[in-house]
Amino acid sequence: MFKLFVIIFREILEISALLGIITAATEGIAGRAKYIWSGVIIGAKGAIAVALISRYIFGLYGGYGQEIMNAAVLLIAVSMIIWTLMWMRPYTQKLTARIKDCTRQVKVKALPLTSLTIITASLVFREGLEVALFSYGIATTTTESLSRLLIGALGGFSLASVIGFLIYKGAIKLSGRHLFQVTSIMLALVAAGMAAEAANFLAASGLISSYQQPLWDSSWLISQNSAIGEILHVLMGYVESPNALELFFYVTTLALAIILPRFVKC
């Protein structure tokens, strides 16, 4: 029961923390909750479907189907986050004004809102797949009663969701009228971290084999195994010893996420 609790808590926390940031970043945009929820449902269904056919998919691409799939899903999420930062830019003034008067909702066209669905679906799919595979394994081999398992799973899920909700409310409360700027930077860092992860999956699949030498080691300062290290990893892609490929993906994505929106006409 506790093991299920811990693992489900960890995986769901990755989703809920990022969802908290995205929900805070889009605060005030009319109807965005619907699109985010759709993403959650699509991601969850996709995770269950792929879990069922995982043996087949994982064997593709010379046995590196997993790596290719993970890299693709991450890069899709990265490009969607950058697009979101771009299409939200013209609404900065309206959204900031709304913070003082929360009765008004800012209307946005439907097509850009689909980016939120795709980002959410990507996140939920990636972590959800691990949860689905793990849960199925536990359910078929454990000797514990179903009710204890459910309590463990629901407990982990609930705690992670609560933390995600607190991140959402906390981000809004602490940022004040700078909410848009703060969440834009946070999303840019999240995207950069995801891009670096994608770089590792591309290297793991053998598609890229250079620039793999680690450049430095900061585990003495913050270890990736520590709680703070894991938090920094989820929020901004912190790794102890990045290699040149990760650094390149990270810096390029961060630059694009910060610079491209400034070219959008307000």
Added chain:
Amino acid sequence: MPISKNSVKNLDIMLLHRILSLICILCAALYVHAGAKRYIIEIKDHKFIPHIVTVPAGELIELEIKNMDSTVEEFESHTLKREKIVPSRGSIIVKLGPLKPGVYDFFGEFHMETAQGQLIVR
């Protein structure tokens, strides 16, 4: 100028040729590790056997992880930068290297209490 049927066909063929070339390049890239030495690690009762593997530095390496359990496991290592699900009663191959000398920890994320191992590179 209206596009003639012929030029559309030519564009289609060019595009197809480009896509096929890209696929060939991608497939070739996957065989970079063709000469690498393979080390086998089994997962039994949520433990890695052997849990310490020594490999040479500066060379391409493959780890074949065979899951003898009926539960799925996730082979993961922060320092090796690898994360891969090993299906129950299945196996995966993890490409590594060239690695600098040192000790690299790896673990099974779904059974971290018992699934711990080290890759010693020297």
